[in-house]
Amino acid sequence: MTEYDCPTCGRVFDSRRGLGVHHSRVHDERLPNRECDRCGTEFYAESARAYCSEACHDAAVSYEGEANPNFSDAKEQTNCDICNATFEYYPSQKDGVYCPDCVETAAWRDPPQRTGVAHHSWSGGKLSVSCDVCDARIERYPSQIRGEVVLCSRNCHAEWLSAAFTGDGHPNWRGGGVGDYGPGWRGVRKQALERDDHACVLCGTDADELGRNPDVHHIVPVRLFAAMPALAVRDAHTLDNVVSLCPGCHRRADFGHVSRAELRWRAGIRRWNASAVGGATV
Incomplete structure (x- = not known):
């Protein structure tokens, strides 16, 4: 059986582990x-370590020359982007751009302006093109x-937008109107204006402020009547289906920002003939 003697006090142990524990606890040294x-x-x-100190490590392991994992046949040459002088740099470093002299004088902080063909985005300069609206000749960069x-x-x-986004070119196009409102429209429009005192039922703006009569809006759109085989456009022209609105409130109503119930309430419409549109609750 192998015995292990403590080098400090001479005590004998039957295992290396026991000796190690004893020496670290009793003699406070591993x-x-x-x-x-x-x-x-x-x-x-x-x-796991192969060397007792950094000095032994540095002496045994060299990273100079070919021993360096980044070694690439030593230095290479390039030209300075500022003074065009030739200088050397290591391939393992960032590609040389400025020579040591320009770096020393901080000339690299103010590099030459790259314009024209020297610019990385150069694509031939300005092109002469025609405006698609007025045909005027103008110059534009390709970018x-x-x-x-x-x-x-x-x-x-603005003119192009007006033409391109009108009618079926508009993203909100839903097929256009229904054409002429037909008989009955003029009469019910006049009645609605008189009932509403020629003023917007939502904000109160009257004809004197507008400089004209308010718009007359169909609470249930005419297109719904036109889409139903059993109904006709003229069926939309009833006094309980129209209200007077200023242009601003008219747009709000068209975009659904005002409920139909509120429009009827503001206009004093207490009864609504749902059977006129097939019994729908609107």
Whole structure:
């Protein structure tokens, strides 16, 4: 049976582990458990280590020249972007841009302006094109021409928008109107204006403030009547289905921002003939 003697007090142990525990607890020092690959010195380390110190590590392991994992046939040459001088740099470093002299004088902080063909986005300069609205000749960089439409001014842009987003070109297009409102419309319109005192039933703006009569809005849209085979457009022209609105409130109602119930309540419409639109609750 192998015995292990304590090097400090001479006590004998039957295992290396017991000796190690004794020495660290009693003598407050850990026994060596490794040997340096370079100098042979015994030392203690919790994890695997080949060298007892950084000095032995640096002496044994060299990262110079070809021993460096980033070695790429030593230095290369390039030209400075500022002074065009030739200088050397290591390939493992960032590609050389400025020479040491320009770096020393901080000239790299104010690099030359890259315009024209020297600019990385150069694509031939400005092009002569025609405005798609007024046909005026204008110059534009290729990067400024986006899409198929070229416009020279805000006025032409507004005119193009008006033409391109009208009717079936508008994203909210739903098939257009129903044509002429037909018989009965003029009469019920006049009655609605008289009932509402020629004023908007929502905000109270009257004809004097508008400079004209308010709009007369169909609470249940005419298109719903036109879409039902059993009904006709003229069936929408009833006094309990129309209210007077200023242009602003008319837009709100058209976009559904005002409920039909509120429109009827504001106009004093107490009864609504639902059977006129097939018994629908509207």
